[in-house]
Amino acid sequence: MPRCALLLWVLAATAPGASTVTDPAPGSTAASPAPASLSPAGPPPAAPAVSHGCLPTGNGYLRARIRGALNLDINWRNADIECDGGLRPDGSALRMSFAGPPHGDGRRLRLVFGVRAVHEGRAGRALPTNLTVILEGEERVFATRGDEHCTVDELRQERLGALGGPLRTWRVVARGFCTSPASALNSDARILVTRFDFAGNAVFEDAPAPSAPQLTSPQARRGPG
Template sequence: MLAVPVGTGTARLRRNSLPEPLIESKHTRMLQRFRDDVVFPLRHVGGSSHLAGRLRCLPAITICWLTLGMTCKVHAQASDAEDDNATNAAAPAICLPDGRGYLNARLSGALQTELVWGNEGMECTGAVRPDGGLRIRFSHPDSASGGRLVLLFGVAGLREGQSAKALPVNVTVIREGQGEFYSTQGDNKCTLDEVAQEPIAGIPHRSRSYRISARGFCTGPAREVNGDGVVLLSRFDYVGRVDFDTEEQTEEEVLAASRP
């Protein structure tokens, strides 16, 4: 038996109960320091125990560390969300993933301009009309008005995947933000010289989406719905897309919904 003075008393240890020496390393030094500072000191000062006082501090220390960790995690998640939103907001509109979309058109009358829209910055969609045929839509920022300029081409009698020539087409021009709507209001003023459809492969199966290309001209103007202005598309050609799985409004329904 060995007698070791501890504080004001004496602790007796069996010979076989002596602690084994720790191997010196960075981690063992940290463990030793933690043990000496927090858990194992048995010194008494004025009859009070440092051990009891420090043990009482452990819950508060633990709560502080947990709060700090949660705060850092929330801050990191918020930063990631802000970065994702910034990336999405900065992403430009594109017409076709392969980069082949475009629209060229010459407009005269109330709109005197030559449109040369490329794939980037232009939105293009297409769908089946409820009354049959297709409606192809192109839109692009309008630098003159600060809004968007929209062109709609309504093609009656064109079936899925079909190519054709000399097809009548209804044309609508919309200046979003200006309240200006122009329409031929019929398919006897504009003609598609040629129109062709090429399937766009879907993943994992082929979808009912097609790349549609066309060129044509108008012999009569599109008249303003709520005014006296006219717009003539003397020529146009485009490559866009059409999805036969979707159905949208006719040009007449679009104009009716746009009237005040």
């Protein structure tokens, strides 16, 4: 190769930015670019809580007509509500609570009935009833402040679950009305529940057995000598 041509070839090969591309050998495979690294997936989102409704038998409900500061015609079905019931600690009345479907902002309407003279497994008529209407999330409560303003016309009970045992569950079905309004606790607003019908559950339990008197020895009664 002439000297001049050799010098030009060396200068071209060593110039800045010069690159050499080599064809792959026959039969060889070109290396593919490394895949981008993937960050580990986080835990799956928690599933929303599932409400099973009022009664496992699917036949719970609450219907009520409210007028006054609230104008509502309630028709809650079993899957829409949560309910529970049981005797008051002093046994004076059966407490039945029904909470309606919750709103997205946390508000919820709850009705609580306190029905007097109810005995486990027995039907009843013309039972004095106390009523409290709670607007959860709004800090508003309406109450009759006594059981002479509402009446359960008719009440009956149907056994749920196994017979016997310390805890016994009944389906309680009742209908009634109020003759006097329930008043707000923090204002002069009032509502009148002209009629109501409900079916919910009540749990009755045995009264705790009285504790045996503690026996002490004569030495302990005399005290230290």
